[in-house]
Structure formats: C-alpha cells, structure tokens
Amino acid sequence: MKNPVSLYQRLRQNPLLWNLTLIGAVVLALAVVAHVAMQIGTRHGARRTVPDFAGMPLVDAYRLARRSDLDLKINDSLFVPAYEGGIVLDQLPEGGVEVKPGRKVYITINSFRQKMVPVPYVADRSLRQAKNMLEIAGLEIDELVYRADMATNYVLAEYYGGKPVTATSHVEAEMGSGITLHVGVKGGYGTTVVPQVVGYPLREAKSRLWELGLNVGQVSFDEGVDLLHRKDARVYFQSPSAERSAVLGSKVELRLSLEESKINNARSEAERQARTTAEVRIREEEDCREESAADSDPQTEQPAHPNDNFFD
Numbered sequence: 035m036k037n038p039v040s041l042y043q044r045l046r047q048n049p050l051l052w053n054l055t056l057i058g059a060v061v062l063a064l065a066v067v068a069h070v071a072m073q074i075g076t077r078h079g080a081r082r083t084v085p086d087f088a089g090m091p092l093v094d095a096y097r098l099a100r101r102s103d104l105d106l107k108i109n110d111s112l113f114v115p116a117y118e119g120g121i122v123l124d125q126l127p128e129g130g131v132e133v134k135p136g137r138k139v140y141i142t143i144n145s146f147r148q149k150m151v152p153v154p155y156v157a158d159r160s161l162r163q164a165k166n167m168l169e170i171a172g173l174e175i176d177e178l179v180y181r182a183d184m185a186t187n188y189v190l191a192e193y194y195g196g197k198p199v200t201a202t203s204h205v206e207a208e209m210g211s212g213i214t215l216h217v218g219v220k221g222g223y224g225t226t227v228v229p230q231v232v233g234y235p236l237r238e239a240k241s242r243l244w245e246l247g248l249n250v251g252q253v254s255f256d257e258g259v260d261l262l263h264r265k266d267a268r269v270y271f272q273s274p275s276a277e278r279s280a281v282l283g284s285k286v287e288l289r290l291s292l293e294e295s296k297i298n299n300a301r302s303e304a305e306r307q308a309r310t311t312a313e314v315r316i317r318e319e320e321d322c323r324e325e326s327a328a329d330s331d332p333q334t335e336q337p338a339h340p341n342d343n344f345f346d
Contacts, residue, residue, distance in 0.1 A: 084139060086129025087122040092143055095122050109140035114261050119146030123262050148208040155201045157189050161217055164189045165244050168213055175244045176212025180283045183218030187247060191216040219282055228286060230276035230308050232269050233301035236290060239269050243286055251285030259292055267292050270300035276308035277315060
C-alpha cells in the first residue's frame with residue numbers, strides 16, 4: 035500500500051495531475067452540496083395528505099391548509115343557491131391524495147350572490163334570435179307561450195317575474211334566470227318535430243328544444259348527481275322521443291346521468307329509434323299530402339253503367 039504522504043507529494047510535483055485532482059474534488063463537492071440542497075428544498079420523503087375541504091367555510095379551509103403545510107388558491111367561483119356563500123364546492127387535488135408539503139390546492143367556492151345581468155329586449159324578433167340573445171346575456175327561457183298571430187315563431191311579448199319587459203325598461207335579473215316569451219303561431223295551432231337530445235348536457239338539450247318551439251318539462255337526475263356536478267351530467271332519456279311530431283309549446287321530459295356507459299348505450303338506441311320514427315313520419319306526411327291533393331282535384335264523373343257510353 036502506497037504511503038498517502040508520498041502520493042500527495044508526487045501529485046504536488048506534477049502540476050497537471052494536481053490541478054486535475056483539485057478540479058475533480060471541487061466538482062464532487064459541488065455535486066454533494068447540490069444534492070443535499072435539493073433534498074432539503076424539495077423536502078424529499080416528506081408527504082402530506084390533502085384534507086377534504088368540500089363543504090367547509092373558506093376561513094376554516096385556509097386554517098386547515100396552513101396546518102397541513104399546503105397552499106390554498108381560489109381557482110373559480112360558482113353560485114349554487116343550496117349552499118351558503120364562501121363554502122368550498124370543489125378542489126384539486128381531491129381530498130385524501132398524498133402530496134409534497136407546500137403543494138398548491140386549487141378550490142372552487144360558492145359565490146355570496148348570483149351575478150345580476152340586464153335582460154335584453156327580444157320582442158319582434160324570431161324565436162331563434164331571441165333565444166340566442168338571452169343565452170348570450172346569461173339567461174334562459176322559462177316558458178314558451180304560443181298565441182294566434184300571423185307572425186309564426188316571432189316573439190310577441192316578453193315577461194320576467196310576471197312583469198312585461200319593454201324596449202324602454204331597464205330590468206336586471208340573476209344570471210341563469212328564466213324569461214317567459216309569448217310567441218306567435220298562424221291559426222293558433224302548429225306542430226314541430228322533437229329533436230334528438232339524448233347524449234347532450236342539460237344546457238345544450240334545453241337550447242335545442244327551445245329553438246324548435248318546445249318547452250322543457252320535468253328534469254330529473256340520477257341518484258348521486260349532486261348540485262355541483264349537474265353541469266357534467268348528460269341526457270339519457272327524453273319523452274316524447276326524437277323525430278315525433280309535437281304541438282308547439284309541448285313539454286319534453288329529460289333524465290340525466292353521469293354514467294358514460296349508460297349515456298352511450300341510450301344515445302345509440304335513441305338514434306336508431308329516431309331513424310325509424312323519421313321514416314314512418316315522412317311516409318305518413320307524404321300519404322297525407324297525396325290524399326289532400328286528390329281531394330282538391332275535380333272528380334270525373336263515372337258512368338253509371340258500361341253501356342251508357344255506347345254511343346260516344
């Protein structure tokens with residue numbers, strides 16, 4: 035075994051080897067220091083379990099987050115009337131997940147009140163235009179009331195909270211409120227075709243029904259679909275079904291779920307039934323047109339007996 039002293043002396047006598055040795059030692063020392071600093075900075079091995087903040091007032095959520103060495107950030111706010119203002123509605127990551135200390139947890143809280151928006155004046159416009167204007171304003175249709183008028187599918191009057199909305203009135207409503215529209219229909223009676231809405235979120239399903247002059251009837255959600263996640267649910271049942279004829283202003287019942295397989299299966303079956311129903315409806319309409327045309331043509335008198343035309 036070589037004497038360390040003699041090895042040190044030999045290195046000192048060789049400048050090149052000595053410098054290389056110093057460089058290697060410095061690099062090694064820096065690597066060790068960086069590794070230790072990284073372990074300390076990232077708190078290697080330290081873990082925290084994210085608490086479940088849902089349903090908790092914001093002040094209590096902040097207090098619990100500090101105790102858990104987590105950083106709470108408000109990412110969004112919604113207005114759900116069933117909850118008090120400032121209540122935590124949702125979070126990411128979810129409760130029970132293990133994360134490193136100092137991790138940001140993004141939460142959605144319930145607003146203290148719904149935002150107020152001006153109600154646009156939509157009378158004297160087509161139903162489609164009126165619907166689009168209300169949706170852009172953050173409102174929706176509460177009910178379509180059809181009245182006899184030459185201007186079919188044009189809005190005759192507009193009401194909010196039972197009071198008329200005029201061109202000069204400056205009415206505000208909570209975002210998401212419903213507006214009643216009185217719509218014209220020639221002769222006081224008209225029909226439309228029920229659209230296919232299975233597979234659509236509630237908001238889109240409503241929009242398609244209103245556009246074709248139909249009202250939204252009973253809306254129900256599967257068990258387990260809470261208020262916060264209703265926006266993610268989709269229609270799996272509608273009545274009447276798609277492609278059937280319906281009187282303008284009729285109601286369509288909707289049921290919604292969060293189960294993907296249930297929704298996809300229902301949509302495939304609904305689309306198949308809709309194709310069959312459309313074929314039957316189109317044939318019936320063609321038969322009605324042919325009968326109508328035949329009834330409107332003058333009938334040629336038929337001879338009472340074959341011999342009546344004998345001398346012709």
